[in-house]
Amino acid sequence: MALVDVLATVLYHGFEGTEGWTGFPNEGTYIIFGVILVPIYIMIIAWFTGLPRDTRTGLLGVTYLVGIATTMWVSMFVMTVLIGIIFYGGVPSF
Numbered sequence: 148m149a150l151v152d153v154l155a156t157v158l159y160h161g162f163e164g165t166e167g168w169t170g171f172p173n174e175g176t177y178i179i180f181g182v183i184l185v186p187i188y189i190m191i192i193a194w195f196t197g198l199p200r201d202t203r204t205g206l207l208g209v210t211y212l213v214g215i216a217t218t219m220w221v222s223m224f225v226m227t228v229l230i231g232i233i234f235y236g237g238v239p240s241f
Contacts, residue, residue, distance in 0.1 A: 191208070227239060
């Protein structure tokens with residue numbers, strides 16, 4: 148038995164890399180974007196339709212929200228790839 152096979156057995160315990168779509172889209176995604184984030188959608192609409200109306204501040208808030216969400220999604224993607232490489236011996240299938 149080669150050293151690579153021994154390390155694969157010890158590290159991965161016989162599991163292979165994931166197959167199919169990893170994490171997106173599935174039921175959890177629809178629940179998060181369709182139910183959990185409703186207060187955020189209402190807040191964003193209120194920034195542009197409420198009184199007093201300040202479009203510049205509303206756009207700044209939207210930019211912050213998009214930046215935070217993008218940072219979280221990209222970091223979760225990187226972590227998923229790292230976990231796949233470290234624990235499952237390969238990059239997850241997309």
